[in-house]
Amino acid sequence: MSQLAFTAFSLNGVDAQKFLQGQVTVHTERLPENESRYTAICDLKGRIHFGLWIKKLNPESFKLVTTQDQAEEFAKHIKKFGAFSKMKLEEVGTVFPTTNGKQTEFSQTETDINAWQIQAIQSGQAWITQKTEHLFQPQELRLHQRDGVHFDKGCYLGQEIVARLWFKAKPKHWLHLIQAKGDLPMPATQLSKDIEVVNSVAFEDGYLALVIAKPTALAELNVNVLDLPDALNGDVARPN
Secondary structure, eight states: OOOOOEEEEEEESTTHHHHHHTTBSSOGGGOOBTOEEEEEEEOTTSOEEEEEEEEEEETTEEEEEEEHHHHHHHHHHHHHHTTTSSOEEEEEEEEEEEEETTEEEEESSOOOHHHHHHHHHHTTOOOOOGGGTTTOOTTTTTGGGGTOOOTTSOOOTTHHHHHHHHHHOOOSSEEEEEEEESSOOOTTOEEETTEEEEEEEEETTEEEEEEEEOHHHHHHSSOEEEOOOHHHHSOOSOOO
8 A cells, every 4th residue: 555645736827717617626716815625626427536635825826736646647637628728737746734624734844644644534534546536426525514515616527417416316325434443444445335435544453434335334334433523414415
């Protein structure tokens, strides 16, 4: 298993905000400046292709962070779709995370990645890696409860399916936090037919994990289901 690491990019130019608005699930025009948000670029099936932390410095300058194993593919994607946009993507290099409430901030000061993983998992901050791309929809990850997806913005990749799930349906599986004994399951591992691991970390004499699961399936598994923070504990469906 490769060590978790993160790569930062800068995206600068007059078209930066407009371009990202057509790519990510968050409303880039409404993003507050200098605050990190976790958001997603979906595939045409409405599943998350790239997970990324986005920070708007101003409408023409953004800092973007992905897991290192997605960085090369992410850069190719931006350059392909942004070929005719007036902007430039540049790799900044390796950055390190620290938790800040329900968000994560990055800097070039080295931090304890393992400690961050524990804090992120406990606070419901699921993240996507190369192993988990194309598996989950934003709503299943509770991304809308983390200000990472907005349902009232214009078109972006996969938007029709993401919007349909929100306005006309309800996910059968969604994000839960579990603690269990035994060997650490890797991301994308299925613990049962209706439980799939998103992120996991060794903890005490077992592990902590964020899983996408049907609630009834969790009751049949020998695990301890822990509360997520209040903002992430509710139903993932659209309020009636």
